[in-house]
Amino acid sequence: MIQSYFKSTDKKFALLNNDVFSVLPKFDFEFDMVFADPPYFLSNDGLTIKNGKISSVNKGSWDKSQGLDEINSFNRKWLNLVREKMKPNATIWISGTSHNIFSIGQILLELDFKILNIITWEKTNPPPNFSCRYFTHSTEQVIWARKEAKTPHYFNYELMKRLNEGKQMKDVWRLPAIAKWEKSCGKHPTQKPLALLTRIILASTQKGAWVLDPFTGSSTTGIAANLLDRRFLGIDQEASFLDISRARKQEIEDSLIKERIMSKLNLSNFEDQIVSNIRLGKVTELQLEYFANDMPNII
Numbered sequence: 533m534i535q536s537y538f539k540s541t542d543k544k545f546a547l548l549n550n551d552v553f554s555v556l557p558k559f560d561f562e563f564d565m566v567f568a569d570p571p572y573f574l575s576n577d578g579l580t581i582k583n584g585k586i587s588s589v590n591k592g593s594w595d596k597s598q599g600l601d602e603i604n605s606f607n608r609k610w611l612n613l614v615r616e617k618m619k620p621n622a623t624i625w626i627s628g629t630s631h632n633i634f635s636i637g638q639i640l641l642e643l644d645f646k647i648l649n650i651i652t653w654e655k656t657n658p659p660p661n662f663s664c665r666y667f668t669h670s671t672e673q674v675i676w677a678r679k680e681a682k683t684p685h686y687f688n689y690e691l692m693k694r695l696n697e698g699k700q701m702k703d704v705w706r707l708p709a710i711a712k713w714e715k716s717c718g719k720h721p722t723q724k725p726l727a728l729l730t731r732i733i734l735a736s737t738q739k740g741a742w743v744l745d746p747f748t749g750s751s752t753t754g755i756a757a758n759l760l761d762r763r764f765l766g767i768d769q770e771a772s773f774l775d776i777s778r779a780r781k782q783e784i785e786d787s788l789i790k791e792r793i794m795s796k797l798n799l800s801n802f803e804d805q806i807v808s809n810i811r812l813g814k815v816t817e818l819q820l821e822y823f824a825n826d827m828p829n830i831i
């Protein structure tokens with residue numbers, strides 16, 4: 533059994549305070565979907581503009597680059613471990629920028645993943661470029677890949693189309709960067725917005741699915757998963773980040789706060805749509821199996 537840092541009473545949200553490399557091999561469980569926001573290795577003592585003030589780009593010692601070989605070996609190691617913990621039909625989403633995304637893409641191909649899409653997340657409110665020697669950096673990439681070339685994956689095509697006013701959703705997503713209200717439980721230096729994670733989860737999982745985030749930070753992935761009735765396991769080596777995660781989970785246990793967040797994210801309608809699909813009998817056998825599974829071997 534693996535000792536958890538936190539396990540919610542509804543059993544839908546668990547956190548492990550460990551190094552991903554030592555804890556992942558101990559799991560006896562396969563997940564339906566993985567979202568990973570690994571270190572981008574961009575903390576190079578450079579400067580940026582944050583809230584109108586000059587500030588350092590450094591995020592923490594975990595984000596310092598030790599060179600290309602180190603970046604490649606870090607990415608190869610965690611992707612290999614995570615692949616082992618994915619169901620045959622599972623998919624993985626990995627976010628990055630030029631600092632790490634080429635390494636990730638190359639290693640995904642080496643490990644026989646099939647790349648499905650490379651999403652460009654265009655931030656509607658990026659910080660201005662400080663040096664004025666480049667175009668404003670306003671995008672991040674999110675690679676979506678499936679574990680096996682020949683095993684079909686789940687994609688909620690219809691829902692994505694509906695979210696996009698009846699037109700096929702493209703691989704460029706215009707979404708704002710993190711909003712102030714999302715930091716009510718404390719600050720993580722690289723917290724992802726809920727709008728990005730809820731879209732990812734709605735696109736690639738069904739209700740009850742198990743979602744893994746091996747670099748969970750403040751657990752935006754877990755909060756999005758639970759808001760949409762999916763289950764979640766997050767890993768981070770820094771306890772202070774897991775404290776923010778726990779507080780965020782406790783926050784959404786208050787139904788009024790949960791409702792407020794859902795309406796800020798414009799999610800209430802889409803959630804209803806999913807529920808009505810289930811009422812119409814569109815629940816697959818696979819989905820029923822999800823509900824039967826319990827937590828991974830974690831106490």
Ligand SMILES: C[S@@+](CC[C@H](N)C(=O)[O-])C[C@H]1O[C@@H](n2cnc3c(N)ncnc32)[C@H](O)[C@@H]1O
Nearest residue numbers: 551552569594722723724747749750752768769
């Ligand atoms: C980019 S942040 C993730 C932020 C997260 N997506 C959020 O919304 O808050 C990456 C996280 O990975 C964690 N981390 C880095 N190396 C790790 C390792 N070897 N094992 C576990 N966690 C690690 C860091 O502590 C950091 O919180």
